[in-house]
Amino acid sequence: MSTVANPDPPPEPGPEETARALAELELYANHTTPDPRPTAPPAPVVPAAAPPGVTKRVRRLRAEVAEAHLLADLQGDDTPLLLDTPKVRKRRKAAQQAARLHALAQDPEMRAWQAARMRRLLVAAALVSLTLALAWSTAGVQLFAADGAPAWSPAWIFAWLVEPFLSLALLVVVGARAYLGTRGQPLNDRKLIRIEWLFLGLTLGMNAWPYLPGGLPDGTDFSLPRLVLHILGPIVAVAIVTALPVILAAFSRLNHDPAHGRDGGLTGLTYSADTARLIDRTQALITAGELPDSPSAYKIQRALRCGMDDARAVRDAFRTHDG
DSSP, rough: OOOOOOOOOOEEEEEHHHHHHHHHHHHHHHHHSSSOOOOOOOOOOOOOOOOOTTOHOOOHHHHHHHHHHHHHHTTOOOOOGGSSSSHHHHHHHHOOOOOOOOOOOSHHHHHHHHHHHHHHHHHHHHHHHHHHHHHHHHHHHHHHHHHTOOTSSHHHHTTTTTHHHHHHHHHHHHHHHOOOOOOOOOOOOOOOOOOOHHHHHHHHHHHHGGGGGGSSSTOOOOOOOHOOOOOOOHHHHHHHHHHHHHHHHHTTTOOTTTTOTTTSOOOOOOOOHHHHHHHHHHHHHHHHHSSOOSOOOHHHHHHHHHHHHHHHHHEEEHHHHHH
């Protein structure tokens, strides 16, 4: 029976290997075991010293240059210019209001209302002026009617009543003609016209006679300014009575449709884009036979389902074209 011989034992490590092994073991222990000693705080960061020559003036100029570059980049954006300023919005609001007022002024109903208001104003002013003119001539008529009667005598007092009852009779005729004229029924009866002229002639004659050469007292010189001053009232009354029927007759002939332009209305109006589209739609409906050739504003509004102002504008456009 054979036997196996024992292997040779490993050689013992030398001093260098032992030192190296101890060093590795110590390094491993230092990495795995926390150091019980307190750690020192990190050292503060000391800013780098500015290069020589960088003064406060240099830093300020550098900031201005950087700001200028940023402003140059922002100025290239036109977005702020697209916004309306308060002044622009105020002007746009005023322009829109003016456009709507102009469109409203072309409406026949508005034009009729304006004419009626102006007519009433003119009639009232004429009657007030006529009353004042007749009152002005009262003194001249009193002097003629008193015929030298003593002051405060019965003849002198009743002489003040001559002009008032003449003026009242004249105002009755003039007022009736003025009122009927405002209702489109001018009263041009010849008898009434003769009555007016009779009263005016009497008033003018009684005012002028005491200051004419034949009616002046002895030793009184004729004075043309005095004569004109006393006949001024009757002359104004004659002018008003003559002009008022003519003015009222002109008002009664007014045509308030601006399409005809007989009362100074605008012709050849320029329509907006919306109105032009409505006109085209209306023309198509007329061609299709759904609307008559000259439709009214009510029919246009019902057919197009638009506002009455737009319907009137379309109606006026077709009337202008037909005219």
